[in-house]
Amino acid sequence: MSVVGDNYLRVLANVERLCKESGRDPSECTLVAVSKTKPIELLKDAYEAGCRDFGENYVQELVDKIPQMPEDVRWHMIGHLQTNKVKYIVGKTYLIHSVDSVKLAAEIGKCSVKAGVVSDILLEVNVASEESKFGFDAVSVLEAVPEIAAIEGVRIRGLMTSAPICEDPEENRVFFQKLRQLSIDIKKQKTDNVYMDFLSMGMSGDYETAVCEGSGFVRVGTAIFGARDYSRV
Numbered sequence: 001m002s003v004v005g006d007n008y009l010r011v012l013a014n015v016e017r018l019c020k021e022s023g024r025d026p027s028e029c030t031l032v033a034v035s036k037t038k039p040i041e042l043l044k045d046a047y048e049a050g051c052r053d054f055g056e057n058y059v060q061e062l063v064d065k066i067p068q069m070p071e072d073v074r075w076h077m078i079g080h081l082q083t084n085k086v087k088y089i090v091g092k093t094y095l096i097h098s099v100d101s102v103k104l105a106a107e108i109g110k111c112s113v114k115a116g117v118v119s120d121i122l123l124e125v126n127v128a129s130e131e132s133k134f135g136f137d138a139v140s141v142l143e144a145v146p147e148i149a150a151i152e153g154v155r156i157r158g159l160m161t162s163a164p165i166c167e168d169p170e171e172n173r174v175f176f177q178k179l180r181q182l183s184i185d186i187k188k189q190k191t192d193n194v195y196m197d198f199l200s201m202g203m204s205g206d207y208e209t210a211v212c213e214g215s216g217f218v219r220v221g222t223a224i225f226g227a228r229d230y231s232r233v
């Protein structure tokens, strides 16, 4: 087994154990291997170990990698997406996690209709109100949901957040709880075409806490592939 394969299996075992410990079925939480900046050989190592869900941040890199991997890979777009690049990825992703404006959702809808598909999306929420981060704030997402739900070609499946970088993952528990509460509030709005069935939260430093707080997708890069070297991209 490769180093990456070992890492993947170790993180997966943790996710499964924590699901069970918190009374959840392990099938409710998917481990997404975040492979941005990483060469295809390492993605193949993770694939060999059983990984089928890969997360990428950059459109060009995603588009380059898709044909180099087996067809049963489910690609997750998790990075900030510009409207003018949407056309390159629609129909190729399993889930777009990082929808941070009504305008972006409208463009995804337009391209999806054109391609004859419906795109599953998550709305990104900046729950910790960090200056540097994209995403709706907790108030504006409640207003955006009905607007986005009315857009043809997209289906809101849930919410996503990136919690702050932290020393102690316990510090982020409150943000994961906030995202979960927000999804409950949105469910209560009972808007047609809105399915709040997934929360995408938890990264290498805090995924264990996120699993216990109900995450449906943990997005783990460094703990599987090692530190990133951004000079490659």
Ligand SMILES: *Cc1c(COP(=O)(O)O)cnc(C)c1O
Residues within 6 Å of the ligand: 034, 036, 057, 078, 079, 162, 203, 204, 205, 219, 220, 221, 222, 223
């Ligand atoms: C890079 C990235 C991750 C993975 O981060 P790690 O700390 O390496 O696990 C998860 N989510 C998003 C949105 C990212 O950009």
